[in-house]
Amino acid sequence: MKIMLLAxxxxxxxxxxxxxxxxxxxxxxxxxxxxxxxxxxxxxxxYFGIFEVICLIFEAALLPLRTLAxxxxxVMGAAILLxxxxxxxxxxxxxxxxxxxxxxxxxxxxxxxxxxxxxxxxVILYFDASADSGWYVGTxxxxxxxxxxxxxDPSTGxxxxxxxxxxxxxxxxxHSAVVCSLMxxxxxxxxxxxxxxxxNVIMSxxxxxELGLALFPDHEDRGRxxxxxxxxxxxxxxxxxxxxxxxxxxxxxxxxxxxxxxxFLYTRSYEGKSLIVNVAIPAALAVCVSLWREIAEDPMRNxxxxxxxxxxxxxxxxMVLILSLAAILPMIGVRxxxxxxxxxxxxxxxxxxxxxxxxxxxxxxIVLRTWR
Amino acid sequence: xxxxxxxxxxxTFVWAALREYLGRSWxxxxxxxxxxxxxxxxxxxxxxxxxxxxxxxxxxYVPGKYEDNPLPDSSSVTWMFIGIVIFCALxxxxxxxxxxxxxxxxxxxxxxxxxxxxxxTFGAAYWLTRAAxxxxxxxxxxxxxxxxxxxxxxxxxLNPGIPNVRIPTNVYKVDGAVPVLCDAxxxxxxxxxxxITASEKLAQITDTxxxxxxxxxxxxxxxxxxxxxxxxxxxxxxxxxxxLFNRNLRLFYEGxxxxxxxxxxxxxxxxxxxxxxxxxxxxxPAITQEAFREAMxxxxxxxxxxxxxxxxxxxxxxxxxxxxxxxxxxxxxxxGL
Numbered sequence: 045m046k047i048m049l050l051a052x053x054x055x056x057x058x059x060x061x062x063x064x065x066x067x068x069x070x071x072x073x074x075x076x077x078x079x080x081x082x083x084x085x086x087x088x089x090x091y092f093g094i095f096e097v098i099c100l101i102f103e104a105a106l107l108p109l110r111t112l113a114x115x116x117x118x119v120m121g122a123a124i125l126l127x128x129x130x131x132x133x134x135x136x137x138x139x140x141x142x143x144x145x146x147x148x149x150x151x152x153x154x155x156x157x158x159x160x161x162x163x164x165x166x167v168i169l170y171f172d173a174s175a176d177s178g179w180y181v182g183t184x185x186x187x188x189x190x191x192x193x194x195x196x197d198p199s200t201g202x203x204x205x206x207x208x209x210x211x212x213x214x215x216x217x218x219h220s221a222v223v224c225s226l227m228x229x230x231x232x233x234x235x236x237x238x239x240x241x242x243x244n245v246i247m248s249x250x251x252x253x254e255l256g257l258a259l260f261p262d263h264e265d266r267g268r269x270x271x272x273x274x275x276x277x278x279x280x281x282x283x284x285x286x287x288x289x290x291x292x293x294x295x296x297x298x299x300x301x302x303x304x305x306x307x308f309l310y311t312r313s314y315e316g317k318s319l320i321v322n323v324a325i326p327a328a329l330a331v332c333v334s335l336w337r338e339i340a341e342d343p344m345r346n347x348x349x350x351x352x353x354x355x356x357x358x359x360x361x362x363m364v365l366i367l368s369l370a371a372i373l374p375m376i377g378v379r380x381x382x383x384x385x386x387x388x389x390x391x392x393x394x395x396x397x398x399x400x401x402x403x404x405x406x407x408x409x410i411v412l413r414t415w416r
Numbered sequence: 417x418x419x420x421x422x423x424x425x426x427x428t429f430v431w432a433a434l435r436e437y438l439g440r441s442w443x444x445x446x447x448x449x450x451x452x453x454x455x456x457x458x459x460x461x462x463x464x465x466x467x468x469x470x471x472x473x474x475x476x477y478v479p480g481k482y483e484d485n486p487l488p489d490s491s492s493v494t495w496m497f498i499g500i501v502i503f504c505a506l507x508x509x510x511x512x513x514x515x516x517x518x519x520x521x522x523x524x525x526x527x528x529x530x531x532x533x534x535x536x537t538f539g540a541a542y543w544l545t546r547a548a549x550x551x552x553x554x555x556x557x558x559x560x561x562x563x564x565x566x567x568x569x570x571x572x573x574l575n576p577g578i579p580n581v582r583i584p585t586n587v588y589k590v591d592g593a594v595p596v597l598c599d600a601x602x603x604x605x606x607x608x609x610x611x612i613t614a615s616e617k618l619a620q621i622t623d624t625x626x627x628x629x630x631x632x633x634x635x636x637x638x639x640x641x642x643x644x645x646x647x648x649x650x651x652x653x654x655x656x657x658x659x660l661f662n663r664n665l666r667l668f669y670e671g672x673x674x675x676x677x678x679x680x681x682x683x684x685x686x687x688x689x690x691x692x693x694x695x696x697x698x699x700x701p702a703i704t705q706e707a708f709r710e711a712m713x714x715x716x717x718x719x720x721x722x723x724x725x726x727x728x729x730x731x732x733x734x735x736x737x738x739x740x741x742x743x744x745x746x747x748x749x750x751x752g753l
Contacts, residue, residue, distance in 0.1 A: 047587045106625045151558065170581050171589035175663045178648035185655040190633055192624075201637055201651060201658035203630035233588045233652050252538075259493060259542050284545055287561065291541035291548075294565050298572040301439035303417065303528035305537055311577035321532045329535055336492040360529050366508060367500070367533045374499030415627040 050230040054223060055239045059246075061120050062087035063135075064127020071130040073342055078134045085250045086349070087123075089327065092216065093352030093394070094119065099215035103193040103207070104412060110191055112218070113225035148279040152286035159293040160249045167241040167313045175199075177237070180315050183217035185232040188224050195414040207412035209405035213398055216316045216357045241313040244323065248309060251326040252292050256285030258333040316358030324354040324364045332371035335384075344384075347391035355398045365395040417528050418674045422519055427511040429518075429527075437531045443571045444540045451543025452497050459491030497539050504533055525676040590649040593744035597642075598654040600743045601719050605638040608753045610718075634658060640719040641692060643746070644670050660717050661689055669693060688715050695735070696720050698728030705735040712736075712751050720749040 063080060066087025070078060095116065102112040146153070182198035190196055194212050197204050220236040227235075262281035299306025305325075308318035327350045334340035347368060354361035368391070376384050404410040417436050425432045438445055507513065508530045518524055544564055551557040585592045605611050614635040621629045639658045642650050647666060650657050661669070664677050665686055679686035688711040694700040695708045708731075711717075720737065722728075727747045733739065737749040 051587075108624065150554065152561075166578070166581060169583060170577065171584050172580070173591070173646060173649035175648050175667055178652060179663060181652035182655065185652055189655040195630060196634070197662065198651065198655075199659065199663040200661070201634060201655060203627075203634050205627070205630075231588060233590070237589055237652070255538060256545075260545070284549060287548055288541055288545045290561070291544045291564075292537060294568060295444055295537045295541055297575045297578060298441060298444075298568055299537070299575050300441045300573045301437060302576065303437045303531070304441060305532065306575045307577055310575060311580075317529070321529075325532060325535075326538065329538060332496060333493060336496045360526075360532075363529055363532050366504075366530075370500040370503035370507075370533060371496055374503065375496070378495075415630060416625045 046229065047231060047234055050227060051234050051239050054227055054230055054235055055242060058223065058239070058243055059084060061124060062091060064131060065091050065123040067127040067131025067134060068123060071134075073345070077341070078138065080135065080138050081250045082254065083131065083134075085247060085254060085327070086346075087127075088247050088323075089346075089349040089353040091123075091353075092219070092356040093349050095219055095222075096215050096352060096356035096394075099193065099218050099356075100213065103212060103215070103218075106195070106414065106416065107193070108191045109187050109193055109218070109221055110225055112193060113222045116222050117226055145278075145282075148282045149286055150283045152283065152290055156249075156253075156286045156289045156293075159290060160246065163245050163249070163293070163310070164242050166310055167245050168238050170311055171237070172311065174312075176312065176315055176317075179211075180217050181220075181233055181236045183211075184220040184224075184236045187218055187221040188232050193218060204414050207405070207414060209402045209412075210359055212412065213402060213405075214316055214356060214358050214361075216319070237314050244313045244319055245309065248313075248322040248326070249289060251323050251330070252289050253285050255326045255330040255333065256288035257281050258330040258337065258339070259288065260284030261334075261337055261339050316356075317360050319357040320354055320360045320363055324350055324357065324361070325367060328354075328364050328368050329371070332368065332375075335372060336375050344387040344391040347388075348394065351392060352394040355394045359402070361395050361398065365392055368392065417525060420524075420527075422515055422524055427515060430509050430511050430514055433527050434531065437528045441572050443568065445536055447540035447543055448497075448536045451539060451546075452494060452501075454543075455491060455494030456498070459494055493542065497535065500534060504530070508533070522676075525674060588653055590653050591646050593746060594646055594649050594653050596744045597646075597721060597746055597748070598650065598657055600741065600748055601638055601640060601657065601721075604740050604748070604750065605718070605753070610753060611636060611638075638718050639716055640721060641696065641717055642721050643723055660692070660715055665689060692717060692720070695731060696722050696728060697726055698731065703731075705731070708735045718750060718753055720751065721746050722749070723747075 063084040064087065066083035066085065067078075069086050069090050070083055098115060098119070099112060102115070179198055183194075186196050186198045186201065187193055194207055195204055196202065198217075217236070220232055220240060223239075224230050224232045224235050260281050262278050296304075296306035296309055301307070305321045308315070309322045312318045313322075328347060331340065331343050331347045331350065335343050340346075351361065351364055351368075354364040368388070372384070372388055376382065376388070401410065405412060417433055420429065420432050420436055422429045435442075514527075518527060548557055548561050548564065551560050586595070588595070614632065618629075618632040618636055621632050623629060637656050637658045639660055640650075641660045644666065647659065647661070648663075651659060664675050665679065667673075667675055668677065668679055668686070669690055681687065691700075691703060691707060691711045692715065695703050695711075712735075719740075720732065724742055724745050724747050727749075729739065729747060729749075732749050737751045738753075740748040740750050742748075
């Protein structure tokens with residue numbers, strides 16, 4: 045019972061952290077369109093982008109996990125404080141307008157929320173003992189027990205003499221170890237397999253919803269008259285986005301092979317690969333759609349953080365890079381927006397930097413030892 | 417992707433991989449492709465319409481506002497999907513490039529991840545939403561949504577993870593035997609001289625960034641072999657248990673070649689470990705006690721955990737193992753302690 049309460053507290057705290065961090069980022073950017081889910085979504089990517097950089101520095105410096113945990117505690121504390129002071133008014137406004145905003149949705153919002161609840165319940169209940177879960181969760185539990193970062197093989201417990209580029213450069217599993225180091229009594233296996241699974245599924249749904257909003261923009265945002273589409277601003281977009289999420293949910297539960305996004309979402313939601321295909325890719329696609337539709341707010345900044353977080357999640361972050369190039373380069377070519385090439389290159393920096401370091405480590409140009 | 421290699425399939429590798437990727441969920445690709453084709457048709461025939469599938473939008477088109485865009489905004493999503501497909505067809509799904517580059521990067525077994533780039537699921541959901549959105553009356557729209565979902569459910573099988581869900585027996589979501597087995601191994605190991613010596617040695621080393629410290633840390637944990645069904649859960653629950661088999665070695669032993677790694681008869685590391693498992697389960701009567709003892713000594717294995725009804729107990733005890741006890745239906749043997 046105590047563990048379950050701790051797990052619930054960990055989930056609420058982490059969601060609150062993402063909300064606060066996202067609120068800070070949105071405040072800095074001066075974004076007008078604020079919503080709690082969008083702020084948490086932005087915060088999620090920014091957090092894992094920052095975590096990746098800090099964790100890699102600590103890993104290369106052979107510092108203990110506890111030191112990383114205390115550093116992250118300071119970052120989290122600062123984010124929560126700033127987010128609370130800057131975001132409080134926005135949160136209140138969001139809560140006060142909740143009733144009005146709910147009226148902008150149709151019956152499909154109920155279906156969407158039911159799909160979300162069913163998905164969260166499913167991933168909390170689902171368990172297996174796959175080899176990959178052994179690696180992802182084992183990495184976090186090994187780090188916490190030995191108070192090290194990546195210096196022991198998670199699948200055997202044997203010491204590792206050189207960091208392997210394929211695993212050492214993606215810090216996502218250590219987030220669970222950090223949380224458990226700060227929340228005494230919460231087992232890593234519960235944080236990694238149940239708490240993070242639930243958070244990741246919620247983020248996946250928000251990502252798909254954001255993609256839906258981008259795919260079905262409310263044209264009044266662009267100053268057009270759309271009385272025939274909806275009587276109230278925001279209604280058309282929300283209704284279509286709700287329906288879109290429901291269809292994605294249905295298609296995911298009808299994904300019959302072990303390679304499709306659906307199986308990753310429901311059975312491997314705590315793995316970095318799943319986050320690439322179910323969170324980072326819809327988020328990147330939403331940015332690409334909004335670029336094509338010219339309704340984007342800070343598209344390249346958003347893409348930068350998505351890529352930074354994707355590097356943290358998995359080596360498959362390269363897929364997010366290819367998707368972004370595949371979607372944006374034709375648009376730049378057809379519309380002749382050559383000035384966008386530089387910001388696009390900037391947004392791709394995290395994955396490109398990761399790829400460069402990966403290449404250098406794999407070919408022995410950089411030797412990352414686990415000892416001095 | 418299991419069973420699909422560039423060596424075997426050559427230029428048809430991408431097609432074979434796509435078929436394996438989709439399996440019986442191919443209607444998702446069909447919806448996506450059909451939507452893209454319809455989108456192009458509507459985009460070409462109705463260039464001035466805001467949303468080609470929603471005629472009502474035509475009245476809201478503002479001429480002159482986006483004249484600098486060669487492509488009308490209404491079809492931008494279609495063009496984006498087409499752009500992604502063409503880009504991928506020329507690069508990461510170009511059979512000629514794939515045949516050369518994918519094996520070089522060692523990505524044959526994980527090639528399916530490139531299909532994530534093409535937004536098949538999101539694209540199909542987009543076109544389904546547009547189709548449902550064509551109906552304005554709410555009741556009719558709800559009926560159409562139900563009809564579409566029912567049609568897809570009839571055409572495609574369920575996600576294989578869904579029928580496998582079961583209520584976990586503990587908060588850790590591991591087999592109930594795992595916690596008790598780990599406790600039993602620790603209880604026994606912590607009484608041994610090896611553990612006491614390792615702990616004392618570790619206490620003397622103050623430099624935690626040294627090689628010595630890493631070695632001393634691992635020495636204070638027992639080295640075990642667990643049954644396949646629970647092996648991958650053990651270190652998730654208790655990382656103070658060391659395992660003799662790493663992920664790839666164990667998967668290969670159990671006949672899973674999805675990692676793309678195989679271990680031949682010259683790989684002594686694998687051969688010794690295989691011998692231990694074969695002896696534990698009595699799979700190979702040709703294994704001698706001397707060969708088993710040599711494998712145990714060279715690998716340093718300390719605990720063997722076997723299902724009680726499958727254990728080759730007589731052979732293990734005669735070869736120098738001691739039975740620690742029977743816990744949760746598993747027999748625990750120790751060696752050299």
